[in-house]
Amino acid sequence: MGIPTDMRDAWVSHRKKSSSFMIPSPEEDLKFLRSKMCTQEGVRAGMKSASIACVASAIPTLIAVRTIPWAKANLNYTAQALIISAASIAAYFITADKTILECARKNTRTLYDKSA
Secondary structure, three states, rough: OOOOOHHHHHHHHHHHHHHOOOOHHHHHHHHHHHHHHHHHHHHHHHHHHHHHHHHHHHHHHHHHHHHHHHHHHOHHHHHHHHHHHHHHHHHHHHHHHHHHHHHHHHHHHHHHHHHH
16 A cells, blocks of 8 residues: 555645745755755764763773672673663763754854844
């Protein structure tokens, strides 16, 4: 089941025709470039933070599994991977979110200062 091919082709061609009438303003292009730059900056900072968190959580986890009897008995490979990946994922998203919001705030202040 799905959309018949002739309906799908008509819908796609209609979308292509309707989008050709829209001409973006230079301000919109600038806003788009700023938002893209903020997103890239957030991803870069998030990856850096996630890699640091991965190392910072992997070392104690692996040492604990080899030395502490309770951890040796109860934390299998899956549990170890979940502990390390949870720390990395949390660090990535928290850092990326903070970085993107900070960049957006900075861009808003810049636009406000230019208009005033």
